[in-house]
Every structure is written in structure tokens, then in C-alpha cells.
Amino acid sequence: MRLIHYTTPHGRTYSPVFARSPWAGLEQQMDRLFGAALGESVAAPVAGFPVDLYEDAAATYVRAELPGVNRADIGVELADGTLQISAKRVRKVGDIEETAALSRALTVPEGAVQSDKISAAYENGVLTVTLPKREEARPRKISVTVA
Amino acid sequence: MSLVSSLIPAFASATARSESTPTARPAEPAVAPRHEITETPDAYALLVELPGVARDGLELTVDHERIRVVGRRAWRKPEAWKALHRESREAGFELALDHGRAVDADKIRAELRDGVLRVALPKAEALKPRKIAVA
Numbered sequence: 406m407r408l409i410h411y412t413t414p415h416g417r418t419y420s421p422v423f424a425r426s427p428w429a430g431l432e433q434q435m436d437r438l439f440g441a442a443l444g445e446s447v448a449a450p451v452a453g454f455p456v457d458l459y460e461d462a463a464a465t466y467v468r469a470e471l472p473g474v475n476r477a478d479i480g481v482e483l484a485d486g487t488l489q490i491s492a493k494r495v496r497k498v499g500d501i502e503e504t505a506a507l508s509r510a511l512t513v514p515e516g517a518v519q520s521d522k523i524s525a526a527y528e529n530g531v532l533t534v535t536l537p538k539r540e541e542a543r544p545r546k547i548s549v550t551v552a
Numbered sequence: 553m554s555l556v557s558s559l560i561p562a563f564a565s566a567t568a569r570s571e572s573t574p575t576a577r578p579a580e581p582a583v584a585p586r587h588e589i590t591e592t593p594d595a596y597a598l599l600v601e602l603p604g605v606a607r608d609g610l611e612l613t614v615d616h617e618r619i620r621v622v623g624r625r626a627w628r629k630p631e632a633w634k635a636l637h638r639e640s641r642e643a644g645f646e647l648a649l650d651h652g653r654a655v656d657a658d659k660i661r662a663e664l665r666d667g668v669l670r671v672a673l674p675k676a677e678a679l680k681p682r683k684i685a686v687a
Contacts (some may be wrong), residue, residue, distance in 0.1 A: 455639035461632040470603035470640050472667030498590075529626055530667015548679040 425466055453507040456490070465518070465536045467511065472530030481525045482533055488513050489530065582646035585623070589649075593681055596655065596673040602645050603667040609644075610664055614657045614669065620671065621647040 422548040471479065472494050478493040491508040518536045525534045586601040598619070602610065605623035613620045623645040629635065652671070658672040 456637075457635065457640050458637040459629065459633040459635055461630070461634065465636075466633065468640070472601045472603040472666075483651065503570070504646050531627065546560075 426474070446454045454492070455508050456511070458511070460538075462538075464538055465513075467532075467534040467536070468511065469532045469534075470530065471507070471527070474527075474530075476527050479525075479527060479532060481523070481532075483513060483518070483520055483523060486513055486515050487511070488534070490541050492532075492533065580624075581643040582622070583641060585621070585645040585647055587647055595675055596651075598671040598673060599651070600645075600647060600654070600671070601642075602664070602669055603668065605645065605664070605669075606682050607664055607668060611667065612662055612669070614655070614660055616653055616657060617650060619647075619649045619651055619673070620666070623646070624683040625670075660663075 417442055432491075455470045456508065459466040459468070459546045467488065467490070469490050469501045471494075475491045478495075480489070480491040482491075488511045490510075491506065492504045494507060496505070513536065517539055519539055522537045523534065525532060573622055588599045590597045590599075600621055600623075602621075602623040604625040604627050606626035609624035609626050611620075611622040613622075623642060625642065656676045657672045660671060662669060662671040665668075
């Protein structure tokens with residue numbers, strides 16, 4: 406099951422990994438139906454927290470909404486072609502502390518990212534992970550002089 | 553009736569707005585943020601999740617009957633960025649709660665940190681529990 410129907414010109418794909426909910430497929434179907442009925446293009450979050458994916462010529466960007474999380478409790482990991490964003494949210498209910506673990510995973514195309522140059526920033530409760538593209542993955546502009 | 557029910561979402565706000573403005577749709581679309589209200593004997597605590605909202609995009613207004621939170625997202629997608637997949641919304645946040653004079657508007661404290669707004673709403677003196685000495 407893939408949520409992101411996106412293919413790079415190189416045939417590589419980014420797609421979130423679904424293993425969490427047995428209803429993920431159904432939920433997606435429902436969301437698609439409702440989304441179509443309401444004329445919305447925004448997909449519903451499936452597990453954990455909403456994630457947006459952007460790209461420009463130089464990099465791919467992942468933006469995750471994680472309000473009220475300590476920077477130290479955010480983990481960004483790239484291993485075996487999977488980018489895992491995990492966070493711990495601590496809520497105080499009276500004297501009891503509740504900890505919720507949140508996580509999302511995205512598959513990153515093998516060899517498309519300069520994995521040693523990945524950076525992340527957390528601002529206003531939104532995490533932005535920047536995945537710089539490898540030189541060969543960047544679109545190249547070639548000017549041809551016509552004689 | 554529990555006192556916490558005196559902090560209720562102001563459902564009337566949408567109707568009131570559409571009556572006051574001739575256009576049916578508000579100029580800026582807004583969604584209701586996730587929020588939580590807790591109560592102690594002396595105060596209510598309001599927690600509102602406002603991811604992507606910075607301090608200058610936040611408006612918190614309290615009058616004698618209503619608490620209103622309006623948040624605009626600080627981040628705008630750069631021109632060159634192409635969206636591959638979206639789950640978040642660009643719409644801002646709007647939340648209106650009626651407190652029905654249960655709150656002491658002069659003593660409200662609010663703090664916005666990492667996309668979470670915490671508002672301490674001390675109860676109006678008249679609502680605080682009072683111990684009456686029995687002679």
C-alpha cells in the first residue's frame with residue numbers, strides 16, 4: 406500500500422511505510438472518498454502525526470507537525486533506505502505523566518540522498534528534515550546551441 | 553453541573569460571523585485546533601496545539617464571555633518547492649470558547665512554545681470554592 410503516488414524521472418519513489426494499522430487501507434479508501442466528495446486534495450494522516458513532503462532542485466524536504474515535543478525527544482534516523490522520524494510526547498495529567506511514542510517512516514530511494522548531509526530543524530512545533538540530493542539525482546540543465 | 557462545562561466551545565461564533573459579514577465564507581479559512589481543558593479548584597488550564605504558529609501570528613482575545621484564539625501559520629512554502637505529498641493544512645486555526653464570566657480576565661497568563669499554547673485562566677472570585685466557617 407502506498408500513499409505517495411510519486412515517481413521521480415529516475416523511477417525512484419518515496420513512500421511511507423504502513424505497518425501500523427490494519428485499517429490503514431480502509432481509512433485511506435474512506436479518506437479518498439470523502440476527500441473526493443469534499444474536493445480536497447489534503448490526505449489524512451495515517452499514523453502518528455501529519456507529514457508533508459516537498460522537493461526542489463537541491464533537496465527533498467520532510468515537514469512533520471510535532472507540537473509540544475522536546476528537541477531531545479525527537480529522533481531522525483536513516484537506515485536501510487528508511488527515514489524514521491520518532492518523537493516522545495509527555496503529557497501531565499494531574500500527577501501522572503503519560504508518555505506517547507509517535508513515529509512515521511518513509512522510504513528513501515537508495516543512493517538519491519547525500520546521507521551524511523541530512524539536517525533537521527525544529528521550529529514552532531514543526532520539524533523540517535532536509536535531505537540533500539546527490540549530484541547525479543539533480544536535474545541537469547543542458548543548453549544546446551543550435552547552429 | 554461540573555464547572556468545566558462552563559468552558560464550552562462557542563458554536564454560536566460561526567453563525568454570528570456569517571450574520572455580521574455579508575459574505576458567507578470567512579476571508580481566511582481556519583480549522584479548530586486540538587485543545588484540552590483541565591480544571592483545578594482555582595483555575596482552568598487551556599492547552600491548544602498550534603503547529604507552525606509563531607508568536608506574531610497568534611491572537612488571544614478574552615472578553616467577559618469569550619476566549620478566542622486565532623493562529624496563522626508562520627511558514628509559507630517557498631516558490632521553488634514542489635509539494636509531493638501533503639497531510640497538513642495551510643489553513644490557520646481558530647478556537648472560540650465561552651466561559652460565561654467564569655474566568656478572571658485580568659489574571660490570564662499565556663505562553664506559546666513549540667507550537668503549543670498554554671493559557672492559565674484563574675477562576676473568577678465568585679466561582680472559587682469557599683470554606684465557610686460554621687459557628
